[in-house]
Amino acid sequence: MAADKRVSDLLRENGLKATKGRVEMLGLFLKAGRPLGQMQIMEMLGLKLDRASVYRTLNAFTEAGIIHMAYVNGRHRVYELPDKCSGRNCHPHFSCRSCGMTACLEGFQVRYKGNLGKGFVAERQKVLIEGLCPDCKEK
């Protein structure tokens, strides 16, 4: 499949071997076009990969710079492709508390007033807005 070829090329360009599991997982990100959490990935893969493999693969992708962590919510980590931002300068995200769907809020500015204080250095800002997505709001 052409899509699989694109995924394997992307893996190789970033110094990773294109194993079946990696191709499968990266394909999910490309298809989804939005941030995905560990649990969502597990669900989408069905029983194709166990939890440890998903975890390992996400770490390998993160180290290679193919994805970055959009945010952490408790123990739930959500990752995304860096096509809209960098890990250092990420846009705010919306997370649905009911279904766990995440949306990127591009062009959405959060301003803070005041300063951090002497000696503090800001490295990145992660903003997460929680609520209900349109599908869950209807129910």
Ligand SMILES: [Zn+2]
């Ligand atoms: Zn929802």
Ligand SMILES: [Zn+2]
């Ligand atoms: Zn995002």
